[in-house]
Amino acid sequence: MKFCSTCGATVVLRIPEGDSIPRHVCIACHTIHYRNPKIVVGCLPVWEDKILLCRRAIEPRYGLWTLPAGFMENGETTAQGAMRETLEEANALVELKGLYTLINLPHISQVYMMFRGKLLDLDFSPGIESLEVALFREEDIPWNELAFTTIRDTLKHFFLDRKNGSFQFHEGDIISSSCD
Amino acid sequence: MKFCSTCGATVVLRIPEGDSIPRHVCIACHTIHYRNPKIVVGCLPVWEDKILLCRRAIEPRYGLWTLPAGFMENGETTAQGAMRETLEEANALVELKGLYTLINLPHISQVYMMFRGKLLDLDFSPGIESLEVALFREEDIPWNELAFTTIRDTLKHFFLDRKNGSFQFHEGDIISSSCD
Ligand SMILES: [Zn+2]
Ligand SMILES: [Zn+2]
Numbered sequence: 001m002k003f004c005s006t007c008g009a010t011v012v013l014r015i016p017e018g019d020s021i022p023r024h025v026c027i028a029c030h031t032i033h034y035r036n037p038k039i040v041v042g043c044l045p046v047w048e049d050k051i052l053l054c055r056r057a058i059e060p061r062y063g064l065w066t067l068p069a070g071f072m073e074n075g076e077t078t079a080q081g082a083m084r085e086t087l088e089e090a091n092a093l094v095e096l097k098g099l100y101t102l103i104n105l106p107h108i109s110q111v112y113m114m115f116r117g118k119l120l121d122l123d124f125s126p127g128i129e130s131l132e133v134a135l136f137r138e139e140d141i142p143w144n145e146l147a148f149t150t151i152r153d154t155l156k157h158f159f160l161d162r163k164n165g166s167f168q169f170h171e172g173d174i175i176s177s178s179c180d
Numbered sequence: 181m182k183f184c185s186t187c188g189a190t191v192v193l194r195i196p197e198g199d200s201i202p203r204h205v206c207i208a209c210h211t212i213h214y215r216n217p218k219i220v221v222g223c224l225p226v227w228e229d230k231i232l233l234c235r236r237a238i239e240p241r242y243g244l245w246t247l248p249a250g251f252m253e254n255g256e257t258t259a260q261g262a263m264r265e266t267l268e269e270a271n272a273l274v275e276l277k278g279l280y281t282l283i284n285l286p287h288i289s290q291v292y293m294m295f296r297g298k299l300l301d302l303d304f305s306p307g308i309e310s311l312e313v314a315l316f317r318e319e320d321i322p323w324n325e326l327a328f329t330t331i332r333d334t335l336k337h338f339f340l341d342r343k344n345g346s347f348q349f350h351e352g353d354i355i356s357s358s359c360d
Contacts, residue, residue: 003184008183024185034251036218036219076217078284106255171259
Protein backbone atom coordinates (compact mmCIF):
# COMPACT_ATOMS: atom_id res chain seq x y z
CA MET A 1 0.00 0.00 0.00
CA LYS A 2 1.45 3.33 -1.14
CA PHE A 3 -1.59 5.60 -1.43
CA CYS A 4 -4.60 6.40 0.75
CA SER A 5 -7.71 4.72 -0.67
CA THR A 6 -9.86 7.47 0.88
CA CYS A 7 -8.11 10.62 -0.39
CA GLY A 8 -5.31 9.47 -2.72
CA ALA A 9 -2.47 11.06 -0.69
CA THR A 10 0.68 9.19 0.32
CA VAL A 11 0.60 6.77 3.25
CA VAL A 12 3.44 6.14 5.69
CA LEU A 13 4.09 3.20 8.01
CA ARG A 14 3.71 4.46 11.58
CA ILE A 15 2.56 3.12 14.96
CA PRO A 16 -0.65 5.05 15.76
CA GLU A 17 -1.13 6.41 19.28
CA GLY A 18 -2.40 3.71 21.62
CA ASP A 19 -1.41 1.00 19.15
CA SER A 20 1.65 -1.26 19.10
CA ILE A 21 1.87 -2.29 15.45
CA PRO A 22 2.97 -0.17 12.44
CA ARG A 23 0.00 0.68 10.20
CA HIS A 24 -0.37 2.48 6.89
CA VAL A 25 -1.44 5.99 7.95
CA CYS A 26 -2.44 8.74 5.49
CA ILE A 27 -0.32 11.92 5.79
CA ALA A 28 -3.26 14.06 4.58
CA CYS A 29 -6.56 12.71 5.99
CA HIS A 30 -4.91 10.62 8.78
CA THR A 31 -6.99 7.54 8.01
CA ILE A 32 -5.42 4.41 9.50
CA HIS A 33 -5.56 1.54 7.00
CA TYR A 34 -5.71 -1.77 8.85
CA ARG A 35 -4.92 -5.12 7.26
CA ASN A 36 -6.41 -8.27 8.68
CA PRO A 37 -6.31 -12.00 8.00
CA LYS A 38 -8.54 -13.44 5.31
CA ILE A 39 -10.90 -16.37 5.74
CA VAL A 40 -10.90 -19.23 3.23
CA VAL A 41 -14.12 -21.23 3.39
CA GLY A 42 -14.63 -24.60 1.80
CA CYS A 43 -16.31 -27.96 1.85
CA LEU A 44 -15.54 -31.65 2.00
CA PRO A 45 -18.40 -33.02 -0.13
CA VAL A 46 -19.21 -36.66 0.66
CA TRP A 47 -21.12 -39.15 -1.52
CA GLU A 48 -21.41 -42.64 0.01
CA ASP A 49 -17.77 -43.69 0.62
CA LYS A 50 -16.35 -41.09 -1.78
CA ILE A 51 -15.10 -37.49 -1.59
CA LEU A 52 -15.45 -34.89 -4.31
CA LEU A 53 -12.22 -33.20 -5.40
CA CYS A 54 -11.56 -30.49 -7.99
CA ARG A 55 -8.47 -30.18 -10.17
CA ARG A 56 -7.38 -26.56 -10.24
CA ALA A 57 -7.58 -24.60 -13.49
CA ILE A 58 -5.95 -21.56 -11.87
CA GLU A 59 -2.70 -20.61 -10.17
CA PRO A 60 -1.39 -21.24 -7.62
CA ARG A 61 -1.12 -25.03 -7.86
CA TYR A 62 -2.57 -25.29 -11.37
CA GLY A 63 -3.42 -28.91 -12.18
CA LEU A 64 -3.37 -30.13 -8.58
CA TRP A 65 -6.39 -31.47 -6.67
CA THR A 66 -8.25 -29.60 -3.95
CA LEU A 67 -11.48 -29.48 -2.03
CA PRO A 68 -13.76 -26.65 -3.20
CA ALA A 69 -12.69 -23.55 -1.22
CA GLY A 70 -12.07 -19.85 -1.65
CA PHE A 71 -12.07 -16.45 0.00
CA MET A 72 -15.15 -15.65 2.08
CA GLU A 73 -17.05 -12.62 0.73
CA ASN A 74 -18.45 -9.66 2.61
CA GLY A 75 -22.12 -10.09 3.49
CA GLU A 76 -22.17 -13.87 3.72
CA THR A 77 -21.81 -16.38 6.54
CA THR A 78 -19.03 -18.97 6.64
CA ALA A 79 -21.55 -21.70 5.72
CA GLN A 80 -22.97 -19.66 2.84
CA GLY A 81 -19.44 -19.07 1.58
CA ALA A 82 -18.60 -22.77 1.73
CA MET A 83 -21.74 -23.66 -0.25
CA ARG A 84 -21.06 -20.88 -2.78
CA GLU A 85 -17.52 -22.09 -3.42
CA THR A 86 -18.75 -25.67 -3.85
CA LEU A 87 -21.27 -24.48 -6.40
CA GLU A 88 -18.78 -22.23 -8.22
CA GLU A 89 -15.93 -24.74 -8.47
CA ALA A 90 -17.86 -27.97 -8.92
CA ASN A 91 -21.46 -27.00 -9.76
CA ALA A 92 -22.27 -29.21 -6.78
CA LEU A 93 -25.05 -28.84 -4.22
CA VAL A 94 -24.29 -29.87 -0.65
CA GLU A 95 -26.07 -30.01 2.68
CA LEU A 96 -23.53 -28.84 5.26
CA LYS A 97 -22.87 -30.87 8.41
CA GLY A 98 -21.13 -28.16 10.43
CA LEU A 99 -17.64 -26.72 10.60
CA TYR A 100 -15.10 -29.53 10.51
CA THR A 101 -11.57 -28.07 10.44
CA LEU A 102 -10.21 -24.62 11.27
CA ILE A 103 -6.58 -24.21 10.24
CA ASN A 104 -4.47 -21.10 10.85
CA LEU A 105 -1.79 -20.13 8.34
CA PRO A 106 -0.23 -17.16 10.14
CA HIS A 107 2.67 -16.77 7.66
CA ILE A 108 0.18 -15.85 4.95
CA SER A 109 -2.48 -14.41 7.31
CA GLN A 110 -5.21 -16.84 6.31
CA VAL A 111 -7.64 -18.93 8.32
CA TYR A 112 -9.11 -21.98 6.56
CA MET A 113 -12.57 -23.15 7.61
CA MET A 114 -13.70 -26.39 6.02
CA PHE A 115 -17.20 -27.81 6.45
CA ARG A 116 -18.32 -31.41 6.04
CA GLY A 117 -21.03 -31.59 3.41
CA LYS A 118 -23.37 -34.22 2.04
CA LEU A 119 -23.42 -34.13 -1.74
CA LEU A 120 -27.09 -33.96 -2.77
CA ASP A 121 -26.81 -35.51 -6.24
CA LEU A 122 -24.27 -36.57 -8.86
CA ASP A 123 -25.04 -33.64 -11.14
CA PHE A 124 -21.66 -31.94 -10.69
CA SER A 125 -19.23 -30.61 -13.30
CA PRO A 126 -16.13 -28.39 -13.46
CA GLY A 127 -16.71 -24.71 -12.73
CA ILE A 128 -14.58 -22.06 -14.44
CA GLU A 129 -11.75 -22.52 -11.89
CA SER A 130 -11.63 -26.31 -12.25
CA LEU A 131 -10.21 -28.56 -14.99
CA GLU A 132 -11.95 -31.63 -13.69
CA VAL A 133 -14.20 -32.71 -10.81
CA ALA A 134 -14.35 -36.30 -9.59
CA LEU A 135 -15.25 -38.59 -6.69
CA PHE A 136 -12.48 -40.49 -4.91
CA ARG A 137 -12.45 -43.42 -2.50
CA GLU A 138 -9.90 -43.15 0.31
CA GLU A 139 -7.49 -45.50 -1.45
CA ASP A 140 -7.68 -43.44 -4.65
CA ILE A 141 -7.03 -39.96 -3.16
CA PRO A 142 -4.10 -38.43 -5.11
CA TRP A 143 -2.12 -37.61 -1.94
CA ASN A 144 0.94 -36.51 -3.89
CA GLU A 145 -1.05 -34.24 -6.15
CA LEU A 146 -3.01 -32.27 -3.55
CA ALA A 147 -2.80 -28.50 -3.89
CA PHE A 148 -2.56 -27.46 -0.22
CA THR A 149 -1.50 -28.82 3.16
CA THR A 150 -4.83 -27.61 4.60
CA ILE A 151 -6.65 -29.90 2.17
CA ARG A 152 -4.44 -32.87 3.02
CA ASP A 153 -4.92 -32.29 6.76
CA THR A 154 -8.70 -32.01 6.39
CA LEU A 155 -8.86 -35.24 4.38
CA LYS A 156 -6.60 -37.06 6.89
CA HIS A 157 -8.86 -36.00 9.78
CA PHE A 158 -11.91 -37.13 7.84
CA PHE A 159 -10.72 -40.63 7.05
CA LEU A 160 -9.43 -41.17 10.59
CA ASP A 161 -12.65 -39.90 12.18
CA ARG A 162 -14.70 -42.02 9.77
CA LYS A 163 -12.72 -45.10 10.78
CA ASN A 164 -13.34 -44.24 14.43
CA GLY A 165 -17.04 -43.75 13.77
CA SER A 166 -17.27 -40.18 15.09
CA PHE A 167 -16.62 -36.80 13.49
CA GLN A 168 -15.33 -34.00 15.69
CA PHE A 169 -14.26 -30.43 15.08
CA HIS A 170 -10.49 -30.02 14.62
CA GLU A 171 -8.37 -26.88 15.13
CA GLY A 172 -4.81 -26.67 13.89
CA ASP A 173 -2.00 -24.36 12.84
CA ILE A 174 0.35 -24.71 9.91
CA ILE A 175 3.42 -22.71 10.84
CA SER A 176 5.87 -23.56 8.05
CA SER A 177 5.84 -21.35 4.99
CA SER A 178 7.18 -24.07 2.73
CA CYS A 179 3.95 -25.80 1.71
CA ASP A 180 1.28 -23.12 1.49
CA MET B 181 -12.64 3.34 -1.42
CA LYS B 182 -12.07 6.07 -4.01
CA PHE B 183 -8.39 5.74 -4.91
CA CYS B 184 -6.08 2.86 -5.79
CA SER B 185 -3.80 2.06 -2.86
CA THR B 186 -1.16 0.77 -5.29
CA CYS B 187 -0.88 3.68 -7.75
CA GLY B 188 -3.15 6.47 -6.44
CA ALA B 189 -5.41 6.60 -9.52
CA THR B 190 -9.21 6.54 -9.35
CA VAL B 191 -11.03 3.25 -8.79
CA VAL B 192 -14.38 2.29 -10.26
CA LEU B 193 -16.89 -0.35 -9.16
CA ARG B 194 -16.97 -3.03 -11.83
CA ILE B 195 -17.52 -6.78 -12.11
CA PRO B 196 -14.16 -8.23 -13.21
CA GLU B 197 -14.11 -10.88 -15.94
CA GLY B 198 -14.92 -14.30 -14.52
CA ASP B 199 -16.28 -12.75 -11.32
CA SER B 200 -19.88 -12.11 -10.27
CA ILE B 201 -19.51 -9.36 -7.69
CA PRO B 202 -18.66 -5.66 -8.26
CA ARG B 203 -15.15 -4.84 -7.05
CA HIS B 204 -13.13 -1.67 -6.78
CA VAL B 205 -10.92 -1.81 -9.90
CA CYS B 206 -8.17 0.73 -10.69
CA ILE B 207 -8.62 2.51 -14.02
CA ALA B 208 -4.83 2.92 -14.39
CA CYS B 209 -3.03 -0.17 -13.06
CA HIS B 210 -6.13 -2.45 -13.17
CA THR B 211 -5.53 -3.82 -9.68
CA ILE B 212 -8.69 -5.42 -8.26
CA HIS B 213 -9.16 -4.40 -4.62
CA TYR B 214 -11.03 -7.15 -2.77
CA ARG B 215 -12.76 -6.63 0.54
CA ASN B 216 -13.29 -9.55 2.87
CA PRO B 217 -14.86 -10.24 6.27
CA LYS B 218 -12.86 -9.51 9.39
CA ILE B 219 -12.28 -11.93 12.23
CA VAL B 220 -12.86 -10.84 15.83
CA VAL B 221 -11.04 -13.12 18.29
CA GLY B 222 -11.69 -13.18 22.00
CA CYS B 223 -11.78 -15.14 25.20
CA LEU B 224 -14.14 -16.21 27.95
CA PRO B 225 -11.73 -16.20 30.94
CA VAL B 226 -12.89 -18.46 33.77
CA TRP B 227 -11.78 -18.38 37.41
CA GLU B 228 -13.51 -20.97 39.61
CA ASP B 229 -17.24 -20.22 39.19
CA LYS B 230 -16.64 -16.71 37.83
CA ILE B 231 -16.14 -15.06 34.44
CA LEU B 232 -13.92 -12.06 33.72
CA LEU B 233 -15.63 -9.15 31.98
CA CYS B 234 -14.26 -5.78 30.85
CA ARG B 235 -16.16 -2.48 30.86
CA ARG B 236 -15.45 -0.69 27.59
CA ALA B 237 -13.50 2.59 27.63
CA ILE B 238 -13.98 3.04 23.87
CA GLU B 239 -16.79 3.41 21.37
CA PRO B 240 -18.88 1.67 20.26
CA ARG B 241 -20.75 0.67 23.43
CA TYR B 242 -18.67 2.83 25.77
CA GLY B 243 -19.37 1.86 29.39
CA LEU B 244 -20.91 -1.52 28.59
CA TRP B 245 -19.46 -4.89 29.59
CA THR B 246 -17.78 -7.31 27.22
CA LEU B 247 -15.51 -10.31 27.06
CA PRO B 248 -11.98 -9.39 25.91
CA ALA B 249 -12.05 -9.47 22.09
CA GLY B 250 -10.82 -7.55 19.09
CA PHE B 251 -9.74 -7.75 15.47
CA MET B 252 -7.34 -10.55 14.62
CA GLU B 253 -3.99 -9.25 13.31
CA ASN B 254 -1.99 -10.41 10.32
CA GLY B 255 0.71 -12.92 11.26
CA GLU B 256 -1.01 -14.43 14.28
CA THR B 257 -3.21 -17.49 14.85
CA THR B 258 -6.76 -17.20 16.17
CA ALA B 259 -5.59 -18.52 19.57
CA GLN B 260 -2.69 -16.06 19.70
CA GLY B 261 -5.08 -13.24 18.87
CA ALA B 262 -7.49 -14.27 21.62
CA MET B 263 -4.66 -14.35 24.19
CA ARG B 264 -3.31 -11.00 22.96
CA GLU B 265 -6.69 -9.31 23.29
CA THR B 266 -7.12 -10.75 26.79
CA LEU B 267 -3.74 -9.36 27.76
CA GLU B 268 -4.37 -5.95 26.13
CA GLU B 269 -7.84 -5.36 27.54
CA ALA B 270 -7.53 -6.98 30.96
CA ASN B 271 -3.80 -7.54 31.56
CA ALA B 272 -4.91 -11.12 32.14
CA LEU B 273 -3.07 -14.35 31.32
CA VAL B 274 -5.16 -17.31 30.20
CA GLU B 275 -4.63 -20.90 29.17
CA LEU B 276 -6.96 -21.49 26.22
CA LYS B 277 -9.30 -24.50 26.15
CA GLY B 278 -10.13 -24.46 22.44
CA LEU B 279 -12.50 -22.53 20.22
CA TYR B 280 -15.90 -22.28 21.90
CA THR B 281 -18.23 -20.14 19.75
CA LEU B 282 -18.07 -19.03 16.12
CA ILE B 283 -20.69 -16.42 15.29
CA ASN B 284 -21.27 -14.89 11.85
CA LEU B 285 -22.43 -11.28 11.56
CA PRO B 286 -22.92 -11.03 7.79
CA HIS B 287 -24.54 -7.58 7.91
CA ILE B 288 -21.25 -6.13 9.15
CA SER B 289 -19.00 -8.78 7.53
CA GLN B 290 -17.49 -10.01 10.78
CA VAL B 291 -16.90 -13.48 12.19
CA TYR B 292 -16.53 -13.74 15.97
CA MET B 293 -14.39 -16.56 17.36
CA MET B 294 -14.45 -16.87 21.13
CA PHE B 295 -12.23 -19.30 23.05
CA ARG B 296 -12.78 -20.68 26.53
CA GLY B 297 -9.82 -19.79 28.74
CA LYS B 298 -8.63 -20.62 32.23
CA LEU B 299 -7.51 -17.48 34.03
CA LEU B 300 -4.02 -18.24 35.39
CA ASP B 301 -4.01 -15.77 38.31
CA LEU B 302 -5.92 -12.84 39.78
CA ASP B 303 -3.34 -10.30 38.72
CA PHE B 304 -5.59 -8.57 36.17
CA SER B 305 -6.33 -4.88 35.68
CA PRO B 306 -7.94 -2.59 33.09
CA GLY B 307 -5.99 -2.17 29.85
CA ILE B 308 -6.15 1.10 27.91
CA GLU B 309 -9.45 0.11 26.25
CA SER B 310 -11.17 -0.86 29.52
CA LEU B 311 -12.62 1.27 32.34
CA GLU B 312 -12.89 -1.64 34.72
CA VAL B 313 -12.25 -5.40 34.80
CA ALA B 314 -14.06 -7.71 37.21
CA LEU B 315 -15.10 -11.30 37.91
CA PHE B 316 -18.81 -12.19 37.83
CA ARG B 317 -20.79 -15.18 39.04
CA GLU B 318 -23.62 -16.26 36.72
CA GLU B 319 -26.25 -14.54 38.88
CA ASP B 320 -24.29 -11.28 38.80
CA ILE B 321 -23.70 -11.01 35.04
CA PRO B 322 -24.97 -7.56 33.91
CA TRP B 323 -27.17 -9.01 31.14
CA ASN B 324 -28.74 -5.65 30.36
CA GLU B 325 -25.40 -3.88 30.15
CA LEU B 326 -23.57 -6.23 27.78
CA ALA B 327 -21.97 -4.55 24.78
CA PHE B 328 -22.70 -7.10 22.05
CA THR B 329 -25.13 -9.90 21.20
CA THR B 330 -22.16 -12.14 20.41
CA ILE B 331 -20.96 -11.76 24.00
CA ARG B 332 -24.41 -12.50 25.43
CA ASP B 333 -24.76 -15.60 23.23
CA THR B 334 -21.32 -16.88 24.22
CA LEU B 335 -22.08 -16.42 27.93
CA LYS B 336 -25.50 -18.09 27.56
CA HIS B 337 -23.91 -21.13 25.88
CA PHE B 338 -21.26 -21.29 28.60
CA PHE B 339 -23.65 -21.29 31.56
CA LEU B 340 -25.96 -23.83 29.89
CA ASP B 341 -23.08 -26.14 28.93
CA ARG B 342 -21.62 -25.80 32.44
CA LYS B 343 -24.96 -26.81 33.94
CA ASN B 344 -25.07 -29.81 31.61
CA GLY B 345 -21.52 -30.76 32.54
CA SER B 346 -20.07 -30.71 29.01
CA PHE B 347 -18.69 -27.94 26.83
CA GLN B 348 -19.12 -28.20 23.08
CA PHE B 349 -18.26 -25.99 20.15
CA HIS B 350 -21.17 -23.77 18.99
CA GLU B 351 -21.71 -22.18 15.57
CA GLY B 352 -24.29 -19.47 15.04
CA ASP B 353 -25.37 -16.55 12.89
CA ILE B 354 -26.73 -13.19 13.98
CA ILE B 355 -28.72 -11.89 11.05
CA SER B 356 -30.38 -8.78 12.46
CA SER B 357 -28.54 -5.50 12.18
CA SER B 358 -30.27 -4.00 15.20
CA CYS B 359 -28.05 -5.24 18.01
CA ASP B 360 -24.55 -5.27 16.59
ZN1 LIG C 1 -6.06 9.98 3.07
ZN1 LIG D 1 -3.87 1.53 -9.52
